[in-house]
Amino acid sequence: MPVNRRDVVGAVALGGAAMISDAASAASAPGAKIVHHVFFWLKRPGSGQDRDQLIAGLRALAKIQVIRSLQIGVPASTEQRDVVDASFDVSELMVFDNVADQKLYQDHPIHQDFIAKCGHLWRKVIVYDMLTI
Template sequence: MQMKNVFIHHVYFWLKNADSSEDLADLVAGLEKLTACTTIQQYHIGKPAATSRDVIDGSYAVSWCLFFANKVDQDAYQTDAMHLHFIDTCQHLWNKVVVYDSVDV
């Protein structure tokens, strides 16, 4: 099923302590709290799948995929107090973050 008229915000996190199950759990817990943001329509918290091909980058620890109705809602999320609190309380867990935003072609 094709999704239309959505703004997708996909974030990939690399943990500072890649082997720490506690840090991984703390990051996921922080993301789960963030799901209460009212502009988020749908979300997915994931980890690398057990796939292996030359084009796949499975080096990240956690994937955070968000669906918004539009860019305005995504922009509101960026300044939402819950999002800012998440950054303040969890940024010590990661050493790299990559974001891919996309809209309909």
């Protein structure tokens, strides 16, 4: 059976609409969480004192009540592969119930104090925010 251009365009449009619908339903799905993963590169990468000060500052964030989970870590000694980026110095992973709670965290005085007290320690920060599905 021959396939014409109109059929292909229609199928692509329906597929795109389905993907948008799936993303929208995931955002409102019960139990969906916001995962906030932050990677820090220190200005002085070899400084254990700077690393420890940053980790202490990150631990203080646990007092913010909207944080459901907080993990803090450093690069693991796993196998070196092209897809693994272990160039960061410290990372933190947080889980929130929703986007509104993540925003409350961003604006919270404890978080703002962390930035003021520890911001001088890092040269680079990358954030990955994810909605669980």
